[in-house]
Amino acid sequence: MAPPRLSQSPDRPVLLILQIAILFRLINVSCIRTFFQPDEFFQSLEPAWNLAFGPDSGAWITWEWKHQLRSSLHPIIFSLAYTLADAIARVLPFFASFRVTALLAAPRILQAVFAALGDWYTWQLATKIYPQDANVSMFALLLQFASPWQWYCSTRTFSNSLEMTLTVAALYYWPWQLLGSAQPVKENPQMANLSRHVWELRASLSLAAFAVILRPTNILIWLTIVFFTLTRLTFRGPSPLSPSDVLILLREGILCGSLVLAVSLISDYLYFGFWTFPTYNFLYFNISQSLAVFYGRNPWHYYILQGLPLLCTTSLPFAIRASYKPTAPTVAQQNVLKTFSYTAASTILALSLISHKEVRFIHPLLPILNLLSAPLAASFFTSSVSQRGSRSLSLRNKPYLVAALAINILLAGFLSFLHQPAPLTVLSFLRSEFERTHTTPSQKIPSDQHKDLFALFLMPCHSTPWRSHLIHSGLSAYALSCEPPLHTQPNTPERDNYRDEADRFYDDPIHFLSQELFAEDTGLPTPRYIVGFEGIEPWLQEFLETPRGKALAIKPRPVWSGFNGFFNEDWRRSGNMVVWETSNHNNHN
Numbered sequence: 001m002a003p004p005r006l007s008q009s010p011d012r013p014v015l016l017i018l019q020i021a022i023l024f025r026l027i028n029v030s031c032i033r034t035f036f037q038p039d040e041f042f043q044s045l046e047p048a049w050n051l052a053f054g055p056d057s058g059a060w061i062t063w064e065w066k067h068q069l070r071s072s073l074h075p076i077i078f079s080l081a082y083t084l085a086d087a088i089a090r091v092l093p094f095f096a097s098f099r100v101t102a103l104l105a106a107p108r109i110l111q112a113v114f115a116a117l118g119d120w121y122t123w124q125l126a127t128k129i130y131p132q133d134a135n136v137s138m139f140a141l142l143l144q145f146a147s148p149w150q151w152y153c154s155t156r157t158f159s160n161s162l163e164m165t166l167t168v169a170a171l172y173y174w175p176w177q178l179l180g181s182a183q184p185v186k187e188n189p190q191m192a193n194l195s196r197h198v199w200e201l202r203a204s205l206s207l208a209a210f211a212v213i214l215r216p217t218n219i220l221i222w223l224t225i226v227f228f229t230l231t232r233l234t235f236r237g238p239s240p241l242s243p244s245d246v247l248i249l250l251r252e253g254i255l256c257g258s259l260v261l262a263v264s265l266i267s268d269y270l271y272f273g274f275w276t277f278p279t280y281n282f283l284y285f286n287i288s289q290s291l292a293v294f295y296g297r298n299p300w301h302y303y304i305l306q307g308l309p310l311l312c313t314t315s316l317p318f319a320i321r322a323s324y325k326p327t328a329p330t331v332a333q334q335n336v337l338k339t340f341s342y343t344a345a346s347t348i349l350a351l352s353l354i355s356h357k358e359v360r361f362i363h364p365l366l367p368i369l370n371l372l373s374a375p376l377a378a379s380f381f382t383s384s385v386s387q388r389g390s391r392s393l394s395l396r397n398k399p400y401l402v403a404a405l406a407i408n409i410l411l412a413g414f415l416s417f418l419h420q421p422a423p424l425t426v427l428s429f430l431r432s433e434f435e436r437t438h439t440t441p442s443q444k445i446p447s448d449q450h451k452d453l454f455a456l457f458l459m460p461c462h463s464t465p466w467r468s469h470l471i472h473s474g475l476s477a478y479a480l481s482c483e484p485p486l487h488t489q490p491n492t493p494e495r496d497n498y499r500d501e502a503d504r505f506y507d508d509p510i511h512f513l514s515q516e517l518f519a520e521d522t523g524l525p526t527p528r529y530i531v532g533f534e535g536i537e538p539w540l541q542e543f544l545e546t547p548r549g550k551a552l553a554i555k556p557r558p559v560w561s562g563f564n565g566f567f568n569e570d571w572r573r574s575g576n577m578v579v580w581e582t583s584n585h586n587n588h589n
Contacts, residue, residue: 017123017141021116024145029112029155031416035423036156037360038462043070044157045107045468048078051271052086057473060466063483069282071213071264072271074159081106100431100471107157107468115154118165119144122367125172126374129336133375135382135393140374144367146404148411149311153360159214160360166211167221168367173204178229178245179238179339180332194245201252209260211364216279218364220350224343234338237331298357303348307359311366313411314404318373318380326372340368422562422577423464426531429560429579430455433529434475453478456527458536460572461502478524480505506572509539514548526552526582533564534575556580 042062047070050059064070085106089099119141126140144150154161175197194201211218230246232238241249269275312319323344326337344365351361381401382393395401434454454475457464461482470477485498505512517523530540540556543549560579568574 014124018116018120021119021123021141022113025112025116025119025155026109028115028151029108032108032152032155033417033421033424034415035420035464036152037158037358038465040156040158041465041468042462043159044075044078046075046466047072047271048075048082048107049467051075051079052082053473058467058470058476060479063486067281067285067486068268068272068276068278069285070159071278072267073210073264074162074214076267076271077162078107078110078157081110097435100435103471104469108155111157111161112155114162114165115150118154118168118367119150121165121169121172122370125168125367126371128172128176129333129371130375133378136374136378139378139381140371143315143370143373143377146408147315147366147370148313148408148415149359149363150366151412152415153363158360158363160363163211163215163218164364164366166207166214167218167364170204170207170211170222171225171368173200173207174225175201175204176336177332178241179232179235179335194248198248198252201248202256205253205256206260209257213260213264213279215364216282217351217361220347221343221364224346225339228339228342232335235335238335295356297355300352302357303352303359303362307357307362308348310359311362312369312373314407315370315373315377318376319369322372322376323369328375337372340372344368344372418563419565420568420573422564424469425562426560426577426579427464427469429562430475430477430529430531431469431471434472438472438474452476453525453527455529455531456524458505458530458532458540459502459577460506460570461500463573464531478527509536510543510546513539513543514546518548518552520548520551526554528582529559530556530580530582532578532580533573534561534578535572537578537580540580553583555583557583 042060043064046059047061047065049057050061053059082103085102086099089102092098122144123137123141126137127134130136154164175194177197178194208218208222212222226249228235229249230241232240265275265277268278308319309316322337323341326334326341328334328337347365348362351357381395381397383396385392385394455477457477457479459480461480464479466477466479467473480500480502482500482502484500485495488495488498499507501516504516532540544552544554544556557580558578559581562577564573564575564577
């Protein structure tokens with residue numbers, strides 16, 4: 001007996017939808033002019049830059065890479081984009097700034113394509129689940145396009161963004177026909193045997209394994225899906241899996257998982273220079289060293305009261321209703337939607353037990369929630385109308401639709417242009433100044449022989465991107481660090497009282513500048529520019545009145561100021577970002 005097939009109709013404009021998705025995300029990425037989280041750069045682009053241009057290129061390699069806590073597969077992808085962009089820029093006889101433009105754009109374009117594939121696979125999966133209702137499938141795609149969170153984050157080079165695409169692609173290839181009705185369907189007798197779809201299963205398991213290697217917490221999604229596929233708890237209709245199907249799932253899971261793991265191990269060996277397993281290292285450090293709380297602690301209800309509302313925004317009512325009681329016209333569809341609902345609930349519950357929480361950690365659940373919401377959204381905003389023997393769709397509840405779209409557009413626009421734009425624009429200013437002062441008419445690009453300290457960043461660590469936006473290896477810069485206290489033991493006074501470099505600066509700015517940063521004989525050389533938020537200017541002036549400050553002969557002059565949003569949750573980042581030029585470099589060439 002064969003379950004009904006959840007399949008895509010052959011007349012879907014598959015290629016057209018993919019092209020629209022890519023175009024939409026390319027427009028999306030070109031509109032993102034703001035800074036969100038440092039992981040966008042330091043967990044992907046900085047190690048990728050180091051791979052592409054070597055250890056002398058000035059990339060900032062954080063402690064996580066030095067302790068092999070991250071898989072090298074993610075930065076390797078972007079290093080290929082950097083290498084290709086650099087090769088094209090050096091061959092083509094364009095103006096000098098073309099290389100800078102190409103290197104800035106390459107990873108963003110690549111990530112935009114990944115984001116578009118996530119949208120496209122969401123729509124493709126919707127056509128599998130709802131094969132007879134193109135309207136619902138289209139609403140699943142529209143919910144992806146209209147999501148402010150997807151707009152704000154999907155084109156950023158977070159590992160979570162790629163994880164989202166890998167997850168929904170793996171869900172598309174998963175054998176959902178196993179959850180269908182046990183009633184015979186003569187039109188699809190082949191569906192009774194999973195072995196007929198082994199290549200789709202392999203694609204699903206391989207993509208899922210890649211997502212787990214990239215982000216170990218992704219295993220929560222797949223444990224839930226496999227559990228309910230095997231047990232059928234609360235499902236109606238399907239009989240237990242046959243022993244042969246269970247063996248196929250087990251065999252292919254071991255095969256695909258081992259293959260992806262082998263690729264990952266080889267990649268990590270080539271990247272780190274020795275055999276290591278970042279997933280194990282990540283779990284060991286976070287469990288044994290309790291390092292997660294070093295980056296913030298959130299209440300257990302964070303994902304419920306803050307995470308989900310931010311992730312779903314105006315589609316939240318549909319997501320809550322559909323997750324609580326998923327309904328569908330067929331048993332097969334209802335079982336799939338139940339699996340989605342259980343997956344979202346179990347993942348959020350498990351992640352709520354971890355002290356450090358961020359909305360982007362549940363980003364892979366957004367396509368699942370949109371697929372759950374699509375039928376309710378479609379029925380709320382559209383209705384079927386009969387006219388002269390044919391049926392068509394008409395919009396209804398238009399005020400709600402207009403209001404929802406307006407809220408989403410305003411929120412996406414605010415986040416794209418107005419919330420923390422200064423970290424990106426300040427680096428454009430520094431690049432242009434470096435190019436102006438270090439490029440001769442005969443050079444296409446600035447010389448990398450200049451190693452004087454060009455810029456000093458006095459602000460919380462990782463407040464701006466680094467080499468991925470500074471670009472030129474000769475543009476020497478220094479920023480305050482915030483390495484975790486790996487040299488201390490958990491739950492000890494030494495760990496509890498640990499203050500990193502940025503903390504020490506804000507604890508006592510004058511002492512830090514005099515005795516540490518610009519200490520006689522051991523301190524930094526005088527920088528050409530000092531970069532910080534406007535609140536540090538009184539501290540700079542006070543420091544310059546001290547004996548050590550007077551010895552430096554610095555007379556900072558503000559030469560650039562950038563708006564950084566209307567508010568910031570970190571008081572240290574409040575106000576405009578300012579660049580001060582030091583007077584003894586005014587005539588530097």
